[in-house]
Amino acid sequence: MKLTLQVWRQERADAPGSLQTYVVDDISPDESFLEMLDVLNERLEEKGERPIAFDHDCREGICGACSMMVNGQAHGPRTRTTTCQLHMREFDDGDVILIEPWRATAFPVIQDLMVDRFAFDRIIQAGGYISVNTGSAPEANLMMVPKDDADLAFDGATCIGCGACVAQCPNTAAQLYTAAKIGHLNLYPQGQPERDERTVGMVEQMESELFGSCSNFRECEAVCPKGISIDWIARMNRDYLKAKLKGVNRR
């Protein structure tokens, strides 16, 4: 396959960036999208040019590192698929492919397609955990978890923190991520003691990271590689409004 790529190149966080055009040929339809970029990078290095910086780690769709907008869609055109799991057979010979970094004030560009997603980690630090005393493991059946809750919590826990929801949202909101992270912990019996503080802490950390607000556009859900539903956002709103009406404030 022969492709024309338009790629965002930016030297440093504070340097201006621009779209650069690259023509790559001899691409196999069985290569993954990241492998196609590897091929391009090797050729750039051979010519003495700086390779394109992009995040990647597991390359098997579970770590959430491979952030990039492909033709205006987070992780490219295939639903429920990360960029590393996207294959070149999704494209046609001769296609022009536009590749941009996630764009959000809360996710500043580090270089080219790499962005700083520490804002997500700070949201977790604000309550995305269950405090337990360490010691020997308790008896497994001591605390019963209803099967429906366990299944539902698992759906929320599949979030890999990739940031596609933020990237696709017209408002740049981090609602789907934050809601999934709060929601699965709020479903377990072990999560109840810290429920209100967790919800308020994480929501208000999200706000202070300069993400946008939710207009229920549903773009996040459409682009989430794990298919996490916007029902989680409603759950978060419910838990948050209840906690605020009880007068819970951030510690």
Place this chain on the structure above:
Amino acid sequence: MTWFSNLYQHAIVKKAIMAVSGLFFFGWLAGHLLGNLKVFQGADKFNAYAEFLRTMGTPLLPESGVLWLVRGLLTAAIILHIWSATSLTLLNRRARTSDYEKRQGLQLDYAARTMRWSGYLVAFYIVYHLMHLTWGNVHHDFIPGDPYANLVSGFQVVPIALVYIGANILLGFHLYHGLWSLFQSLGLAHPAYNPWRRHFAITFSIVMSLGFISIPVAVLTGVIS
């Protein structure tokens, strides 16, 4: 008041307030529509209804007491609604200062995308509508105390009837997204009733829009005269 302003700084609270004020406005609009449809029963019934609005609650309350109470609540609701919408819009602008070359819309529908436009235009329309049929400032032949005549002579002017029709199409779009979205904002989602949220929004956006539009159309076609 500090309790409220502390709450109000949070985006999710603003959105919940938009949902509640929007729902209140919607409830009022439903009553407004039911009342207005009395024009199809003729001048006497319609003017009697307008009179009833004024005397409602008397002698327990002063004349027009209920009317003013509702007007006060509506004003508060619309101010909170517009204020929150504007403040959230500004927040969203700050959240992405350098934009994409291209961002594809996936599930985004037309009504959702144009909420700001339809909202502000409806606000202008509400002011115009009050000046036209309530206060009469912009009516060419306003007769105080005869709403039926004012309505008929008002809508016989074709451009004015078209403004009313256009504004109520916009209202329909606003409600199509709003009446669904408010459930999400207030945290009301469950697989058991999720489909009904959509049915509710579709039904009532169409009923409200077509209901209000039927009145200028009836005047233009001579059904009401």
